[in-house]
Structures are given as C-alpha cells and as structure tokens.
Amino acid sequence: MLRPHHVMCAIGWAGHGYSPAFTRNMNDIVEHRLRADPETPVAFTSGADSICAPCPHRRGAGCDMGGKIAALDRRHAEALDVPPGARMSWGDAQSRAIDRLQPDDLDRLCAGCQWLDYGLCKAALARLQK
Ligand code: SF4
Numbered sequence: 001m002l003r004p005h006h007v008m009c010a011i012g013w014a015g016h017g018y019s020p021a022f023t024r025n026m027n028d029i030v031e032h033r034l035r036a037d038p039e040t041p042v043a044f045t046s047g048a049d050s051i052c053a054p055c056p057h058r059r060g061a062g063c064d065m066g067g068k069i070a071a072l073d074r075r076h077a078e079a080l081d082v083p084p085g086a087r088m089s090w091g092d093a094q095s096r097a098i099d100r101l102q103p104d105d106l107d108r109l110c111a112g113c114q115w116l117d118y119g120l121c122k123a124a125l126a127r128l129q130k
Helices: 006-012 020-034 066-080 090-100 103-109 120-128
Strands: 041-043 087-089
Touching: 006 020, 006 066, 006 090, 006 120, 020 090, 041 090, 066 090, 066 103, 087 090, 090 120, 103 120
Parallel strands: none
Antiparallel strands: 041 087
16 A cells, blocks of 8 residues: 555665664565566555555554645655556556656645755656656
C-alpha cells in the first residue's frame, strides 16, 4: 500500500527520516524493494501505508497531521492520476512522476512538508529526468 504523495517521497528519499525506526523501514521499502525491483507492485490508498507504519505521527490508519497529509495526497493523486485503489508497478508509478511533474511543481504539491526546503526531492526528480 502506498499513499499517493509517497511516490515522490520515495523518489526523493536520501536516508533521513522522522526517527531511527522510520528510517530503517523507509530504507527497507525504498532501497531494498522499490529501487531494487521496479516491477514491485504498489496499490494506492488514502490511509496509512507501509511507509507510515512506524511513523511517530501515525494514529491507527490515520495521522496526527491529518488535514495536511490528506491535502498532500489529494494534490499528488491528481497530478499523478493515481486514485485510491489504483494498482501498478513501482516503475509505472515512478514514470508518472518523471513524465508529469517538473521539479518546481513540488513547491505547490508538497506545500507544508518539512523536507521540501532541503531540495533533495526536487534534485532527485531532476536527476531521473536527465
Ligand atoms: S517535499 Fe516532502 S512530501 Fe514532497 S516528496 Fe519530498 S518528502 Fe515527500
């Protein structure tokens, strides 16, 4: 399961998370599964996903930053055309970001995210588009 905005988070992942447990889980998913095998199947959800599992902000299937995260998901789902319930390979999901987004689109799509100003996600998308 993957929240729509986590497509770009996985593309931009550079090893810095909210907590040691979050970072370990994110490395397992992004480095060892998604990046290791683009055929890895992903299913989109509007609730907590595999990446959220150890997040200190998770509250059951929800999030203590609820409205902000729901808005991130709405914007990314629309931009990538990945509604909840959609299924595809990780490679297809990543290709949607590469084909449909420009790095500066993240200023709008990711507004409110604490990681945006570091520029790592924009840089990662730009590298994939070269
Ligand atoms: S800026 Fe935040 S929400 Fe956007 S891709 Fe990066 S980590 Fe994800």
